[in-house]
Amino acid sequence: MNIFEQVWSWLTDPDNWTRSINGPGIPYHVLKHLQYTGVAILIAALIAVPLGIYIGHTGRGSFLVVGIANSFRAIPELGLLILLVLAMGIALAVEAVTIALVSLAIPPLLAGTYAGIRNVDRDVVDAARGMGMREWDVVWRVELPIALPLILGGLRAATLQVIATASIAAFVSLDGLGRFVIDGRAFGADGGYAMMAGGAVLIAALAIAVELVLAGVQRLAVSPGLQTRRMRRRVARVWAQPKLITAEESS
Amino acid sequence: MRWVLDHAGELLDTTWEHLGLALIPVLVGLLISVPLGWAAHRWRAARAILVPASSLLYTIPSLALFVLMPLLLGTRILDPLNVQAALTIYTVALLVRSVADALDAVPGETIAAATAVGYGAVRRFFAVELPLSLPVLIAGVRVAAVSNISLVSVGAIIGVGGLGFYLTHGSQLSPPNYAEIVAGLVLIVVLALVVDALLVVLGRWLTPWTRARGRVVTA
């Protein structure tokens, strides 16, 4: 059979869903992939979002944001993974990869949060203070909800980056859907490519699925008042400054 | 350090290879994106298709795209064309949006003035709209170039060349050859920074009006 059929049959083979060459089947690796991603995003968010809010609200340290956001794009993910795992030892591979994933997730989250807070209309903040809100109320009740589209945009960019890098984590002995690509390659000509391509299809599907879920979350979480065409255009204009953020617009 | 000096020639060759793998897609991608971006700018229906399609393509992780290319192109797995094709797709996905937005941002009055002066649509595009969109375009090209340089290294996982080779090869030796790994990493980063800087210079050279400072004083 031709290559398409081979890949299709690999994907639909029930065996592959229970076990694979080196152990557990597809569902296990999907979950592992999501686990690595989820943990890294959570940690990165806990660091980047408060930091972004602080820098955006007070204006201090904005050089930090632009510097970080730009420079991290130049670091090759594979190199980062390899170095960290080698430095920390194979026993701590999961921790090392997590550190790498977190450091790749922080720049987009930081940039998105900073941009979001910064782009809240100064008049709105002035009015909020003028009507007697304390600083904390201004941040929590006014700036954050308005900044949400851009913050979630940063979240989506970060998640994309982490899912992509987690796909390579198999190279440094971790699980996740990248396992099929690496193992398939080692397997060689006989059915090896089918496994690689099958893994690739799964990776792409996972990435797209997560992206759609996050887009849905964004639609639900963001106030309808910010989703009118006029407001969406404002957000898109900020988002489209490639200097600040890597990925595409929040829709 | 010994290792680096010993392999200097090889490193240089691989660097050129890496550049080619990363930057040719940028060029090709740009050539494809300009007409597509113009279509998205001009017709709402085109924009409604192209923008979501770009977003979707951009979502697919690079490794997946590299692996799936042979399926789509009919090439061998180890063909570097796979990486270049995939990176072209990424570049287009990134730049179509940039081009459309950049063209949108050209002030309506400027276009009207150009038409009134007598420029035909095609000439006007090349003489007025395209130059004015350059700053945004160049920013997009910078992102694409730097990302691509980084992403080419991922191709090492499926065996395609470029400086990523030193990362994978060096780490798979026993004991791992740190010099090799670090050399690869440093070269990739330096390459990205240098290309970025060159693009900035190119951008400034192409858009002298953005450099102009100060006012002309009339006596």
Place this chain on the structure above:
Amino acid sequence: MIEFQAVTKTYPDGTVAVDRLDLTIEDGRITVFVGPSGCGKTTSLRMINRMIDPTSGTIRLNGADVRESAPAKLRRGIGYVIQHAGLFPHRTVIDNVATVPVLNGTGRRAARARAAELLELVGLPAGLAKRYPAQLSGGQQQRVGVARALAADPPVLLMDEPFSAVDPIVRDDLQQQLLRLQSELGKTIVFVTHDIDEAIKLGDKVAVLRVGGTLAQYDTPSALLAKPADEFVASFVGRDRGYRALGFLAAKGIELAPVAKVPLGTEVGAARGRLEGGWAIVVDERDRPAGWVSADLLSSLDSSAKLEATDLISGGSLYQVDAEAGGTAGTLRNALDAALSSPSQLGIAVDADGAVVGGISADTVLAALGAARESGEVPV
């Protein structure tokens, strides 16, 4: 009562925004700060609710130094309206208006009910309550801003160029609305504008500030027009001072002249016989003026034809006899303008329903002005 006592604001780079400002703002009145860019009017306003703190001097609100209250607490009791409204885009209109009551602890339902009342007060349709600010026009947003400022019923209202960002027709409307509101609510309003006409129109008292933050004159609008303190104030107040000052003189006891009225649909031949001085005003079925006819015009028409609206010469402005109508209604300025802009040189006077009640000539107005001067009504 708000008192400014030797209030000064200087910035680290040396700019003096406000220079030893001394003035007292009376309760229940609209006080306007007006002046060119850089005169410190906005800075002074923002020192009242501590958005900015003075470098020296004191501001007292009902006797107490504003610096003794925590800023947030102070501001809850002061309404604040700014140029672009600053509405919260992520909240509905009704929730925007309900913001301060909710902050103060009122339950959401009660706060929304109050907000609904206020929306009605500022003249917004109830259907707008559930909309979001991005869906409103500039004028509508501004009204919501005013409603929001009034929600907690503060005694003081600060307004920083609130109507500057909307077009002139909407601005006029908003100004009228403010005056109506004020006659109902009687708040202490401090209003900042760069537009002297707006200041004169709205202010019970107007403070003209100079670049560098010093007070040039603090007076009623009519005094400002009649007796500017110096060259700067005179030129800032602008041209046609004398004419504009007429807007403050009531046209009491002005005698209206009888004017020839011809209803629409009258035969041209009959109309010719009714002209007085070569002119007649044509009125509709409710006695409202539709336009003029002159001897020349009628001679060009067929005698048996009926007069229609398209045949008429359009008239000038109308002299509104009823002063309650607001604006310059019932003033000498209104009467004079009607007389001057009429094609027949006889201004048309109308009552509150818009029906023609008589005519007015420029001479009559000037005679009335002379009488007003003699009786001491005009400030000298």
